[in-house]
Amino acid sequence: MINYLKKQLNLQTLEFSKDLSKGHLTSKDGFVKAKEYKLSPKETAKKLVSGFVTLPDMVKEVEVAGGGFINIYLTNRFLLEKLKTVGAEQNQTPQVGPKKKVMIEYTDPNPFKVFHIGHLLPNIIGQSLSNIFEYLGYNVKRVNYQGDVGMHVAKAIYGIQKLGGLKQVENKSLEERIEFLGKAYVLGADLFEKNNDAKKDVKELNKKVYLKSSSILYEYDLGKKWSLEKFEEIYKRLGTKFDYYYFESDTAKVGLEVVKEGMKQGVLEKSEGAIVFKGEKEGLHTRVFVNSEGLPTYEAKELGLAKTKYKDFPYDLSIVVTGNEINEYFKVLLSVLSKLYPKLGKRTKHVGHGMLTLSNGKMSSRTGNVIYGEDLLNIAVDQVSKILSTRKDLSDSEKLKIKKLVGIGAVKYMILKPKVGTNIVFDIEESVKYEGNSGPYLQYTCVRANSILSKISTSTDTVNMQSVEIELILKLAQFNDIILKCADQFSPHYLSNYLFELASLFNSFYVKVKVDEGTTTKKYRLQIVKNVSETLTIGLGLLGIKVPSKM
DSSP states (O other), X not given: OHHHHHHHHTOSOOEEOSSGGGOSEEEOHHHHTHHHHTSOHHHHHHHHHGGGGGOTTTEEEEEEETTTEEEEEEOHHHHHHHHTTSTTTTTOOOOOOTTOEEEEEOOXXXXXXXXXXXHHHHHHHHHHHHHHHHHTTOEEEEEEEEOOSSHHHHHHXXXXXXXXXXXXXXXXXXXXXXXXXXXXXXXXXXXXXXXXXXXXXXXXXXXXXXXXXXTTXXXXXXXXHHHHHHHHHHHHHHTOOOXXXXXXXXXXXXXXXXXXXXXXXXXXXXXXXXEEEOOGGGTOOOEEEEOTTSOBOHHHHHHHHHHHHHHHSOOSEEEEEEEGGGHHHHHHHHHHHHHHOHHHHHTEEEEEEOOEEESSSOOOOSBTTBOBHHHHHHHHHHHHHHHHTTOSSSOHXXXXXXXXXXXXXXXXXXXXXXXXXXXXXXXHHHHTXXXXXXXXXXXXXXXXXXXXXXXXXXXXOOOOOOHHHHHHHHHHTTHHHHHHHHHHHTOTHHHHHHHHHHHHHHHHHHHHHOTTSTXXXXXXXXXXXXXXXXXXXXXXXXXXXXXXXXO
């Protein structure tokens, strides 16, 4: 709507007003075009608005304020016409990305280690970004990169051996097998740090893992298989699907070839038996790409991954979502990538998210000091179950469906509410409340809107709009602009905040207007309710949150 109005009013700047007493829209063109018109900002603004008189069906009133600002009031007629197309109701998707290819990598859990709460953040953020770019018309491929080789695998196998091997848990449930792998990793990591003999043995195992030695293949293959099965179970619960799965064991060889090329070009160099990039001259730090034992490090494998991804899907943009504790690492990596493959470096964007901590100590870890991501989901679902326990109007099957959708939606919303990169203090009880800035509040608002639509069958056309109705129409008109901003800033939090503001406005509208009073209402009000319902449903869907039919 903003772009349409800019064109119609011949304005360069235009935005929705935060205060309706100062217009529905505000422009700064009096300041922006003052130099062009060779007038003061105020006189420039007056000259610009003189042309608006030719648009009586659109502009009701205009005022010049603050020395050069232009405040514009739209006619009810125009607002009602735009109501038919604004928001998500008519699926007015801004197709900014046709034919453009985007790869989004996220989640990246490592086999032999548990799927902890730190994996929930990139999964939920990455999935939402994928949905948003897809909505905008991009050809999106979702990528999961997993570390199936490296010291963590060697530590886990060492722990498995010390605990007596995998045969003792082969016939147990997947949950018990994963529990065992978690304990084995913690044991192996602990012994590696405290015992020199153990450290030597683990390093030897690391070589065997890389070479896929037959002496460790049984533990390796079975442990990896169990881990991946468990990950898929969690992905299904989160509604996550990937187009490509990459493993470090596959990218390592490609990475070594890239490192050789880096040596030839003088980007990488030898140092104390290893191959490194010395980034201090660029304000970065030194990173090892091949260690002194000749094995590729994570850095080398990452270079191999970038090249492999592009070979499989020649992307225009590659987004990698990880924790921000490796932001500095990625600066080095992208510097090297840009030197070796300028096109790939330019097209790669790293998005670093913050850390998640719990607001209380009620939730304990099952293995070491790591909190399972699934445990957080379970606790949120259980909290919703408690809220629903007293509801006599819902069947057990309805309660089961609601608690799953609302519990998981609550976790997703709490993660997507802050700007990406911000640390999150997660409060379980606050996350599942039906009021306030929470996922359940938005879901409940959508359910309420749908309920209104199902009750009212007839309408009248009398028009006498209240200010809250005008605010709602203007808020609906901002939907696609917000989606574009999310993609531009790589942060879904703009959408989360927008949906909360929309829901709050709608609930205020519901109280003030009494739209479902009796069986009749004004026709345009039904359109408002419908647009709000559609916008909340689509918007929450872009966040990866589904709306239940009842709450």
